[in-house]
Amino acid sequence: MRYFLSSTLIFAAIALFLYSAIRVFAETPSNISDAGSVAIYDIGPRYSDTFTIGAKTFLIATSKGDGGLGNEGISTYDISDISDIDDITAVDNVNDTCGICGYDQGYDFISDPAAIEAFTIGSDTYAVHIGNQGIQLIAIDADGVMTSKGGVADSGDYIALVGYGGRPSDLSTFVIGSNTYAIITGGYGSNKVQIIDLTDVGSGNEEAPSITAKAIIEHDATFTELLVPSGVDTFSIGSNTYAIVTGHDDNGVQLLDISDVDNIAARGIAEDGATFTTLDGPMGVDTFSIGASTYAIVTANDDDGVQILDLSDVANSNVSAKGVAVDGETFTELEGAEDVSTFTIGTFTYAMVASFEDDGVQILDISDVDNIAAKDAETHGVNGFELSEAIDTDIVTIDNILYGVITSGDRTSRAQFIKLNDDITSPTVT
Numbered sequence: 001m002r003y004f005l006s007s008t009l010i011f012a013a014i015a016l017f018l019y020s021a022i023r024v025f026a027e028t029p030s031n032i033s034d035a036g037s038v039a040i041y042d043i044g045p046r047y048s049d050t051f052t053i054g055a056k057t058f059l060i061a062t063s064k065g066d067g068g069l070g071n072e073g074i075s076t077y078d079i080s081d082i083s084d085i086d087d088i089t090a091v092d093n094v095n096d097t098c099g100i101c102g103y104d105q106g107y108d109f110i111s112d113p114a115a116i117e118a119f120t121i122g123s124d125t126y127a128v129h130i131g132n133q134g135i136q137l138i139a140i141d142a143d144g145v146m147t148s149k150g151g152v153a154d155s156g157d158y159i160a161l162v163g164y165g166g167r168p169s170d171l172s173t174f175v176i177g178s179n180t181y182a183i184i185t186g187g188y189g190s191n192k193v194q195i196i197d198l199t200d201v202g203s204g205n206e207e208a209p210s211i212t213a214k215a216i217i218e219h220d221a222t223f224t225e226l227l228v229p230s231g232v233d234t235f236s237i238g239s240n241t242y243a244i245v246t247g248h249d250d251n252g253v254q255l256l257d258i259s260d261v262d263n264i265a266a267r268g269i270a271e272d273g274a275t276f277t278t279l280d281g282p283m284g285v286d287t288f289s290i291g292a293s294t295y296a297i298v299t300a301n302d303d304d305g306v307q308i309l310d311l312s313d314v315a316n317s318n319v320s321a322k323g324v325a326v327d328g329e330t331f332t333e334l335e336g337a338e339d340v341s342t343f344t345i346g347t348f349t350y351a352m353v354a355s356f357e358d359d360g361v362q363i364l365d366i367s368d369v370d371n372i373a374a375k376d377a378e379t380h381g382v383n384g385f386e387l388s389e390a391i392d393t394d395i396v397t398i399d400n401i402l403y404g405v406i407t408s409g410d411r412t413s414r415a416q417f418i419k420l421n422d423d424i425t426s427p428t429v430t
Contacts, residue, residue, distance in 0.1 A: 050079070056143075056144070062116050073096065079398065110136050112133070115171045149201055162189035181196065181198060193226060224269060231299075244285055270309055288366075292312070307324050336358060361404070378418075385416060
């Protein structure tokens with residue numbers, strides 16, 4: 001007796017085959033592609049962030065200018081139409097106050113710009129920026145137009161924000177209960193970390209900013225890894241909120257319990273050596289979870305690589321070493337690794353690393369935290385990529401497509417968009 005497959009079964013088999021093929025493609029960004037780049041207003045872009053208001057997606061970027069008075073600035077861009085990204089221009093731009101130049105837009109603290117991050121409180125969107133002169137607060141409306149909410153200088157209740165080698169430090173916003181905070185790192189010459197309360201930012205203005213100083217800690221016998229703090233990220237485990245800070249000149253990282261914003265507690269360290277082999281000159285850090293475990297990936301600027309750390313037992317001050325990747329034949333774009341962002345596609349977890357010395361970007365599969373695998377890598381001037389002095393990373397979703405954003409340094413005034421996959425929505429089999 002012969003058996004024949006019905007048309008329904010044949011269709012199901014084909015569908016399952018196509019599902020597998022789509023799934024493999026969607027979950028394996030082995031061939032990242034140039035999605036265009038945005039020309040940053042002024043010159044010398046440094047750091048950027050992406051955010052969404054309603055149906056629009058925006059990029060906010062800082063520029064350190066060419067050294068002339070008053071041309072350091074911040075710009076916003078509507079990037080909702082990614083198909084025309086090469087032709088996108090700023091929807092708003094503000095510059096640092098310059099008395100000699102004869103203008104004052106209310107932005108007194110964006111000279112030598114550093115980290116910037118957008119956040120929301122209720123239905124309102126804001127950004128907090130740090131630079132060598134202080135902390136600047138900004139309100140952003142639905143069209144991407146900015147309004148100064150004032151700022152504070154780096155003195156008195158607030159730590160000095162001094163840059164390291166022209167690269168000032170970092171910040172990360174977080175929420176505890178109904179309050180919104182930011183943790184900021186002071187960088188070279190400060191060696192301090194501070195928490196600030198941004199909850200009432202909306203009630204402030206240029207003349208009377210609403211920002212409250214919270215706990216300050218500094219490099220000492222308790223917090224041993226804060227010499228030139230350069231990168232910071234926050235994460236939660238259970239009911240506790242933590243921060244991980246990279247200490248560039250300590251060649252290590254410091255774990256902090258920041259659940260009580262008035263009293264920061266030390267919660268373990270990791271130092272470059274026999275156990276943690278790739279933490280020399282750490283810069284950027286990003287945290288991520290796989291299953292019930294929490295990890296961090298740290299860029300080691302002087303080691304030309306990255307180190308993964310297991311932070312799952314941070315409550316007991318335990319940090320474990322996991323996999324590493326070092327620039328060489330397999331990992332080709334990790335020289336001068338600067339910043340890192342993680343993302344997931346399907347069941348896989350990846351990292352995107354910006355490499356300052358390599359003028360490039362490296363994609364890593366970190367799904368197996370003990371064995372990092374190289375995916376695609378690109379360098380400046382090849383395949384359309386604008387990555388000269390790549391310094392900052394971000395991940396954004398536009399129309400169900402996942403993009404990476406790399407902001408470059410002095411030699412190219414662009415933010416490069418990288419298509420990481422074609423569609424992050426799960427395919428449906430009928």
